[in-house]
Amino acid sequence: MSQITMTQAINRAIDEAMAEDEGVILLGEDVAAKQGGGVFKISAGLTEKYGEHRVRATPISEQAIVGACVGAALAGFRPIAEIMLMNFVTVAMDQIVNHAAKLRFMSGGQTHVPLVIRTTTGVGVGFGGQHSDMLEAWFAHVAGLKIVTPSNAADAQGLMRAAIACNDPVIFIENILCYGLKSDDPGPGHIVPLGKAAIAREGSDCTIVTYGRTVLDALEIAGKLADEGISVEVIDLRTIAPYDEATVNASVEKTGRAVVLHEAVKQYGTGAEIASRLNERLFGKLKAPVTRIGGAFSAVPMANALEQAWIPNKDAIADAVRTAVNWKG
Amino acid sequence: MTDTTIDRDKLRDIYTRTMRVARADEKFRSLLMTGKLAVIYYTVRGQELVSAAAMAALEQDDYLVTTYRGQHDQIAKGVPLNPLFAEIAGKVGGTCRGKGGSMHITHPETGVMVTTGVVGSGLPIANGLALASQNRGDGKVTMVCFGDGATNIGAFHEAMNMAQLWKLPVIFLCQNNRYGEHTAFADHTKVDSIVTRAKAYGMTGVKVDGNDAIAMYTTTKAAVDRARAGEGPTLIEAMCYRMMGHFFGADFSYMPPEHLAEMAAEDPLPRLRQLMLDHQFTEAELDAIVADLDAQMDAAAEFAANSPLPGPEEIRKDVFEEEIAA
Numbered sequence: 001m002s003q004i005t006m007t008q009a010i011n012r013a014i015d016e017a018m019a020e021d022e023g024v025i026l027l028g029e030d031v032a033a034k035q036g037g038g039v040f041k042i043s044a045g046l047t048e049k050y051g052e053h054r055v056r057a058t059p060i061s062e063q064a065i066v067g068a069c070v071g072a073a074l075a076g077f078r079p080i081a082e083i084m085l086m087n088f089v090t091v092a093m094d095q096i097v098n099h100a101a102k103l104r105f106m107s108g109g110q111t112h113v114p115l116v117i118r119t120t121t122g123v124g125v126g127f128g129g130q131h132s133d134m135l136e137a138w139f140a141h142v143a144g145l146k147i148v149t150p151s152n153a154a155d156a157q158g159l160m161r162a163a164i165a166c167n168d169p170v171i172f173i174e175n176i177l178c179y180g181l182k183s184d185d186p187g188p189g190h191i192v193p194l195g196k197a198a199i200a201r202e203g204s205d206c207t208i209v210t211y212g213r214t215v216l217d218a219l220e221i222a223g224k225l226a227d228e229g230i231s232v233e234v235i236d237l238r239t240i241a242p243y244d245e246a247t248v249n250a251s252v253e254k255t256g257r258a259v260v261l262h263e264a265v266k267q268y269g270t271g272a273e274i275a276s277r278l279n280e281r282l283f284g285k286l287k288a289p290v291t292r293i294g295g296a297f298s299a300v301p302m303a304n305a306l307e308q309a310w311i312p313n314k315d316a317i318a319d320a321v322r323t324a325v326n327w328k329g
Numbered sequence: 330m331t332d333t334t335i336d337r338d339k340l341r342d343i344y345t346r347t348m349r350v351a352r353a354d355e356k357f358r359s360l361l362m363t364g365k366l367a368v369i370y371y372t373v374r375g376q377e378l379v380s381a382a383a384m385a386a387l388e389q390d391d392y393l394v395t396t397y398r399g400q401h402d403q404i405a406k407g408v409p410l411n412p413l414f415a416e417i418a419g420k421v422g423g424t425c426r427g428k429g430g431s432m433h434i435t436h437p438e439t440g441v442m443v444t445t446g447v448v449g450s451g452l453p454i455a456n457g458l459a460l461a462s463q464n465r466g467d468g469k470v471t472m473v474c475f476g477d478g479a480t481n482i483g484a485f486h487e488a489m490n491m492a493q494l495w496k497l498p499v500i501f502l503c504q505n506n507r508y509g510e511h512t513a514f515a516d517h518t519k520v521d522s523i524v525t526r527a528k529a530y531g532m533t534g535v536k537v538d539g540n541d542a543i544a545m546y547t548t549t550k551a552a553v554d555r556a557r558a559g560e561g562p563t564l565i566e567a568m569c570y571r572m573m574g575h576f577f578g579a580d581f582s583y584m585p586p587e588h589l590a591e592m593a594a595e596d597p598l599p600r601l602r603q604l605m606l607d608h609q610f611t612e613a614e615l616d617a618i619v620a621d622l623d624a625q626m627d628a629a630a631e632f633a634a635n636s637p638l639p640g641p642e643e644i645r646k647d648v649f650e651e652e653i654a655a
């Protein structure tokens with residue numbers, strides 16, 4: 001079977017959506033052919049097919065980019081905003097939090113904002129404190145936003161199609177380290193519905209709930225722990241919000257143990273929400289406390305030695321699972 | 330470039346829009362004074378004519394984006410009074426089912442796409458509406474209204490640059506009422522006029538006496554015609570006065586006596602009335618327009634009073650397309 005990278009997969013999803021609907025447009029810094037089709041080449045070839053009026057390279061103006069996409073969405077378009085790096089999304093927070101997220105509600109359903117904000121980030125490439133953050137918890141706290149992050153190329157394609165088709169704003173987080181990942185080619189027209197987690201690996205002793213790049217870490221650890229006789233189930237949320245509580249609860253009910261893992265800083269992260277919900281719903285069925293693993297409570301450091309110390313550590317993930325499995329109360 | 334002549338029908342139209350705004354504002358204030366309404370309200374006293382003349386230059390399906398002090402823009406654009414009053418009162422019969430209130434009036438049927446409570450945030454959104462029209466070739470223009478205070482926030486500058494870069498069919502209408510909240514213009518901005526900022530973006534900018542009905546209308550019409558012809562955006566700085574406090578009931582003792590005197594002398598309502606008389610409209614004719622409007626205000630207030638309160642289930646609706654489970 002032929003294979004496809006995450007970069008190709010996202011490009012294909014956008015290409016398919018643009019071919020189907022004139023209202024799908026792409027705005028962002030450097031995204032047009034003249035600028036090389038984007039810093040990460042996600043929009044390569046799209047200007048040639050659809051024109052500069054639909055693939056618009058913008059000034060470095062994140063508020064204006066997201067704001068223009070909000071306006072176009074209100075007029076019935078399905079715009080995609082490329083915000084080069086997730087930390088730059090902070091510059092556009094007013095448009096995202098006060099407008100994109102709330103206009104459907106504040107208008108009593110008269111208007112809505114079918115907008116996708118694509119952004120990339122990731123720890124492990126030495127980009128330092130302002131180019132690496134995972135800020136999904138900021139957005140998960142806001143009613144009206146959906147948050148998606150793929151862990152593999154096929155899901156990236158299918159989730160992007162679903163995000164563009166969604167009638168509400170979606171924050172689509174890509175991880176720089178995952179762009180080169182290859183999946184079996186899912187073929188054209190592949191769609192992965194929003195709000196549905198995947199069971200990335202089945203197991204019976206402990207569930208690791210995670211999303212994005214750390215799914216790869218979880219799968220690697222699950223493989224190693226299998227050699228120790230520990231059977232780990234890995235849940236890839238795919239959509240962080242809305243949260244697929246049914247899938248996660250079913251898994252944890254089965255295993256009785258859960259470790260929540262994410263790259264974002266642990267404090268006040270999505271792991272806190274997930275652990276809390278598991279305690280509220282499954283308290284009597286848990287065989288061990290639900291624990292969390294996340295990034296360190298500091299800015300992401302540049303030096304590789306520090307960055308590796310910052311990032312959720314694979315040994316720590318394995319230890320958390322062992323602790324849960326061996327929990328005596 | 331401003332014409333001094335105007336079609337009588339257009340003048341009547343501007344007068345009717347102005348007085349609809351004025352009588353509605355008066356009604357809201359009376360409801361607040363008598364305790365029949367207890368909501369935050371940003372009075373538009375003093376800015377009635379600016380938006381009436383501007384909206385008279387737009388078509389009903391042109392887009393409008395405005396701000397929390399935007400009742401004059403919405404009413405002049407044509408938002409029907411019954412749902413407008415009900416929305417301000419937080420009732421189910423409101424434009425937004427009571428979920429937006431005066432700061433978030435939305436009414437797509439009359440082109441009112443966004444009313445924002447955040448200063449300056451409407452400008453980038455207006456660009457997007459205009460971009461959609463440009464790509465579709467539907468000939469619509471987008472107007473965005475904001476105050477002088479909004480011209481010092483980043484969104485203004487980002488949006489102005491992008492609009493000119495892409496020659497978007499958008500009109501930036503700065504209603505310079507000389508105060509940003511409690512701060513006088515000279516205390517927040519060092520240039521003499523907002524319109525000088527248009528030059529920084531290579532944009533056409535026009536300064537106009539917003540209380541001169543004919544100048545305000547013809548200036549806006551010229552900008553609308555340019556935008557429809559694909560010639561790009563215009564920044565209009567319409568000089569006017571905010572004749573009361575920042576919000577209804579707020580202290581405005583910080584306005585110096587000479588400013589208050591200047592403001593009273595420039596009141597747009599008697600000035601427009603005189604213009605109408607100069608154009609051979611009779612007192613009786615004008616009084617009849619106002620009497621008819623007052624009857625509409627009474628009916629709208631009654632509609633709002635009788636409209637039910639929204640139920641708690643509304644909280645789960647319109648967060649997303651799909652209702653949130655109870």
